[in-house]
Amino acid sequence: MNQKRTFGSILTVLGIIGIILGALGFLGIGGLGLSKMNSLVPFVVGLIFFFAGINLVRTTGDRA
Template identity: 55%
Template sequence: MNLKRTFGAILTILGIVGVIWGAYAFLAGGDSVGGVSMNQFSSVVPFIVGLIFFFTGISLIKGTKDTA
């Protein structure tokens, strides 16, 4: 099992969760999301971090050679 591919998969999953959470918090319009009170401007932060995690994870998965 390749450690880079595993870490890439974990980052990708965390990125997807971050993007969904940021989008949901943005659409909630300042209500409490998951016990965390956010307004529309602060909901951009988990969205951006989620995008960074997602694209970093995808590049780790694609860039790692599969050796047996």
């Protein structure tokens, strides 16, 4: 597997985790102790990681 695709997959997984943490913090579930505005930060960073990872996986070509 290509290193760029592996890095893109890792970014995508980290983005999903950030989106979930931001959503849980916004809803007040899980005892994260984040206010509504503070939960916006992991959500936005998660979105950036998610879309960067998806774009990296999509645009990287396979070589045999």
